Amino acid sequence: MSAVCAPTTRRLLRLALAGPPAAMQRHHSLDVSAPLLRTQGYVDGRWVSAASAFPVLDPATGQEIARVADCGPAEAKRAVDAAYEAFHSWKRFTAKERSVLLRKWFDLMTLHKEDLAKLITFECGKPMSESLGEVAYSASFLEWFSEEARRVYGDIVPSPARDRRILLLKQPVGVSSIITPWNFPSAMITRKVGAALAAGCTVVVKPAEDTPLSALALAELADQAGIPAGVFNVVPCSREKTPSVGEVLCTDPLVAKISFTGSTATGKVLLKLAADTVKKASMELGGHAPFIVFDSADVDKAVGGAMASKFRNSGQTCVCSNRFLVQSGIHDRFVEKLGRAMDAELRLGHGSEPDTTQGPLINARAAEKVVHQISDAVSRGATVLKGGRRRDGSFMEPTLLTDVTTDMLCTREETFGPLLPVIRFDSEDEALAIANASNVGLAGYLYSQDTSQIWRVAEALEVGMVGVNEALLSAAEGAFGGVKQSGLGREGSKCGIEEYLEVKYMCLGGLQV
Incomplete structure (x- = not known):
């Protein structure tokens, strides 16, 4: 799932992670409190086993954790049935009652933030500082x-007839299937589930x-918070299933x-599956974010933004910048400062x-994709200024490319890795033409101190x-989502809960008024 979210087989992963770099030779063990390290499914308020089990590996070492x-x-069907049964009572909880339970869940996440962050680091690979940031973001x-x-x-609504009143009611849609990626294993769950439960829906994750460990830890805390049985269910499974x-x-x-x-x-496949029963759908899909630096930009701030956007989670985020467009007047200065940073x-x-x-990329295939894009770019005239090599396992050196052109793979498809290609441009119109030449449109960034230009470009992207002089734009208060083939609907913000509600029109007639 995600642009590099389709993992390799576990056999290939083990082979690729053999012989880690020297820094990885030391033994690293996952040490979290026992209640949070859950390995069974969670269905109808109970922990359930399956006929078999699959391994969860530390992508940095290849060790089974x-x-x-x-x-x-x-098990998936049992979870759906449990969620459907629970929906009939959960939707009758008052909004305040649901609010109190969600707040308890938030408090427990905050209390156990260290253990939750360790789970993310060991199963996802991101540094602890970023994992702690994800837990805070997730809890938010x-x-x-x-x-x-x-x-x-x-x-x-004012009625056209004196003897009628028109009301528009908001009601929960019902059971919601929540399918999440590996790169934010906690936040992508709470961003969806928080909205669903607040609206009165029940979920199967x-x-x-x-x-899967982060999801199961969330289930444990949901249980401790008093979320009723069947409201929140988790069905982990292997790639094969x-x-x-x-x-x-x-x-x-x-x-x-x-x-x-x-x-x-993958989103297109799921939409086709959902079409026969005409299910409501929210899709947050692939991105290919442009990062535009104009001559008027504060170069130091732009370099800081590029570092934050590109190298967070080793470039494995759907909103990280993929194409760096730098205007000719400041191109050389930007590249020099970026290399030093x-x-x-x-x-x-x-x-x-x-x-x-x-940290490492999630698996061998993710690293192979980055290597392939670098090789393609170099073969077409790009210059490697920093990095460029794959280390042992799925570690990839952060890589800076210049002399990049729009016919290279790294400018035509999402990378999902620490590769930063810089394209030189001359005019605003040229930058917009390059930025918009994509069938996806999730996020975009621009750095400029020209107010008129900011408005023109932000509206045209x-x-x-759009991040304007800001590279980290995600927040619970913001409406997260894309256009074109980047998806349907919005998550977070006041818009997020609307995705889990239906509008019922009620016409009350025969009134003596």
């Missing part, structure tokens, strides 16, 4: 939607096969909605090491989110 129940379509959605639960307002489990979650007539974060290709700030290593800023 847990074996998790490999749920199949039977439960806090936000605990408050939004009490602000689901309907409307009273299918986490990515690489990162993902298609059959996904089919249940997207075709079962008891499911009213699907919400998916991942690749555009990369040397000074980036350190490869295991995410649990305190000085690590760059064909994306769902």
